[in-house]
Amino acid sequence: MASSALREIETLDPVRDHQRIVFLTCRVDFPFDTTRALEMALFRTFCVPSISALLDATREFAERTQRRYDDTDIVVSHIMECGYDSELGRAALKRMNEIHGRFEISNDDFLYVLSTFVFVPIRWIARYGWRDLTEKERQAMFHFWFQVGRRMGMRDIPETLGEFERFNLDYERTEFRYTPQNAAVGRATMAMFASWMPQPLRAFTPVAMRALLDEPLLESMRFEPAPRWLQAVVHPAVRLRSKLARFFYPRRQPLLRTQMKPRSYPAGYEVAKIGPTRCPFSGKVGV
Secondary structure (H helix, E strand, C coil), X not given: CCCHHHHHHCCCCCCCCHHHHHHHHHHHHCHHHHHHHHHHHHHHHCCCHXXXXXXXXXXXXXXXXXXXXXXXXXXXXXXXXXXXXXXXXXXXXXXXXXXXXXXXXXXXXXXXXXXXXXXHHHHHHHXXXXXXXXXXXXXXXXXXXXXXXXXXXXXXXXXXXXXXXXXXXHHHHHHCCCCHHHHHXXXXXXXXXXXXXXXXXXXXXXXXXXXXXXXXXXXXHCCCCCCHHHHHHHHHHHHHHHHHHCCCCCCCCCCCHHHCXXXXXXXXXXXXXXXXXXXXXXXXXXX
C-alpha cells in the first residue's frame, strides 16, 4: 500500500514541485535512509584529493569533527525542510557561501559534492529502502539540488539527471586516488561515528562501517576491507531493517532534523553564526 506521502507525490510535478517532493521523500518516507546516505556521501568527497587536502589543512575535521558534521547537517536540513528560498533556507545558504568563500575551491569540486547529494541517497534507497523511489522522486531530487547549486553560484551544472550522473561517475573514475589526507579525514570521521556508540561497540564501529563502503572508496583511503563474513552480515542486516520498517510505515508526520539538538550546540544555535569562528587557513592547497 502506498504511503500518504507517496500518494501526494503522485499528484505533483517533479520540476514545479520538487521542494515539496524532496521534503516528503526525505523527511516523511525516508528520514533514516537519507541521513545515512548523506553520511556516506561525506566519505565519497574525502576520496577526491583536492577536497581532502583542504579539509585536512584547515584542521577543522581533525580537531572539530563533530562540529563540522553538525554544521553541514544544519545547513542541509534547513534548506531541505524550510525551502532554499525561505528566510532560514537563504540564511543557511548565505552562511555556507561565506565559509566556502574563504577558500579556492574549483567549480568541478563543488559540482561533485553537489552530485553526491543527489546520487548517494538515490543509490542507498535503491539498495536499502523500504520501498523503491519513483522516477518523480529521482527527478525532483535532481531539480532540488540543481537549484541549490545555482544559488551557490556554481557554473555549468549538468541540466538533466542522466548528464549529472555521468558527471558523477566520470569524476570518481578520474579523481579518486589515495592520499594520506584522504585517510586522515576519513579516520577522523569514522572516530566521530564510533563516539556515538555505547562503549562496548566503539571499537567495532569502524570495521562495520567499512563493510558498507565500496572498493573505490576503500582504495582511495587505503582502508582495509571488512572481513567477508562481516560484509555477509552487515548488508542483510541493513536490508532487514528496511523490511521491518514496513511494519512502522507509512509515517504520517515528518521527522525534522531542524527540531533536533545537535551535539555541538546543546544550548542552541543561530544559522547565521554556525561554522568556524576563525579562519585558520585560507587559499589553495597543492595535491
